[in-house]
Amino acid sequence: MPSFDIVSELDKHELQNAVDQANKEVTTRYDFKGTDSGFDLNGNTVTLKTESDFQLNQMYDILVQKANRRGIDVKCMDVKDPDVQLKSAKQVIEMREGLDAPLAKKIIKAIKDSKLKVQAANQGDSVRVTGKKRDDLQQVMQLLRGMEDLEMPLQFNNFRD
Known part of the structure; x- marks a missing residue:
C-alpha cells in the first residue's frame, strides 16, 4: 500500500552556510565598520549581536536573505524580542523543526x-x-x-x- x-525538517548544514555568509557580509559592509557585530549559531539558535536596534533590523534582513537563497523557509524562524541596551543590542532567533x-x-x-x-x-x-x-x-x-x-x-x- x-x-x-x-x-x-531543517537542513542544519545549509543553516550553517547561511549564517557564515551573513557574517561575511556584515564584516565587509561599511555601515558595520568598527562595530562588534555578528551572528552566532548554537544548535538551532541564531544570536544576532550589534550596537543599535537599527543595525539589528539590518542584520535580520541579511540573515533572511541568505537563508532564502539557501532554501531555508522563513516560516521556521521564531524571532524573539530584541534586548536593546545603551551600547549593545541582541536578538535570538530559534529555528523550529518538526x-x-x-x-x-x-x-x-x-x-x-x-x-x-x-x-x-x-x-x-x-x-x-x-x-x-x-x-x-x-x-x-x-x-x-x-x-x-x-x-x-x-x-x-x-x-x-
Missing part, C-alpha cells in the same frame, strides 16, 4: 475534509499518509502545498509504493 510522510501536535491535527483534519480515499496518522513529529492509489497521495501533496495558513514549511519524504 503506497504511503509517504509529511515532515518539517510538526507539533496542533499543526499535525490541522493537517490531518484538512486531509479528512478533502474526502480523498487516504488515511492520515500522527507519528510524533511527522504525519504518515497511506492510500490505495498513488494518484490520491499526490492529490494530498497538492492540497497541502496549496494551504496558505500553515505556520511551518512542509516536506514530503519516505514515499513508498
Whole structure:
C-alpha cells in the first residue's frame, strides 16, 4: 500500500552556510565598520549581536536573505524580542523543526475534509499518509502545498509504493 510522510525538517548544514555568509557580509559592509557585530549559531539558535536596534533590523534582513537563497523557509524562524541596551543590542532567533501536535491535527483534519480515499496518522513529529492509489497521495501533496495558513514549511519524504 503506497504511503509517504509529511515532515518539517531543517537542513542544519545549509543553516550553517547561511549564517557564515551573513557574517561575511556584515564584516565587509561599511555601515558595520568598527562595530562588534555578528551572528552566532548554537544548535538551532541564531544570536544576532550589534550596537543599535537599527543595525539589528539590518542584520535580520541579511540573515533572511541568505537563508532564502539557501532554501531555508522563513516560516521556521521564531524571532524573539530584541534586548536593546545603551551600547549593545541582541536578538535570538530559534529555528523550529518538526510538526507539533496542533499543526499535525490541522493537517490531518484538512486531509479528512478533502474526502480523498487516504488515511492520515500522527507519528510524533511527522504525519504518515497511506492510500490505495498513488494518484490520491499526490492529490494530498497538492492540497497541502496549496494551504496558505500553515505556520511551518512542509516536506514530503519516505514515499513508498
